[in-house]
Amino acid sequence: MVTLVDDLERKGLVKRHRSPQDRRKNIVQLTAVGLDRLRQAEQARAETERRFLAPLGEAEASRLVRSLQILNFGQ
Numbered sequence: 001m002v003t004l005v006d007d008l009e010r011k012g013l014v015k016r017h018r019s020p021q022d023r024r025k026n027i028v029q030l031t032a033v034g035l036d037r038l039r040q041a042e043q044a045r046a047e048t049e050r051r052f053l054a055p056l057g058e059a060e061a062s063r064l065v066r067s068l069q070i071l072n073f074g075q
Contacts, residue, residue, distance in 0.1 A: 013037060 013034035
């Protein structure tokens with residue numbers, strides 16, 4: 001986990017701060033660049049999902065997504 005956060009920090013995507021309540025803990029927060037990258041990733045995910053489900057039509061695609069959510073959360 002530390003290596004992952006170190007890498008994200010080097011890329012300017014997150015910043016680490018000491019917790020004021022417990023100095024042994026770090027708080028990891030997205031930077032403005034990190035938030036922008038997250039928005040871009042969400043847009044790409046949504047567009048890919050839309051294109052993948054397009055052949056089903058809107059009603060069938062919604063049903064499929066709901067069914068998959070039930071199966072995923074039902075475990």
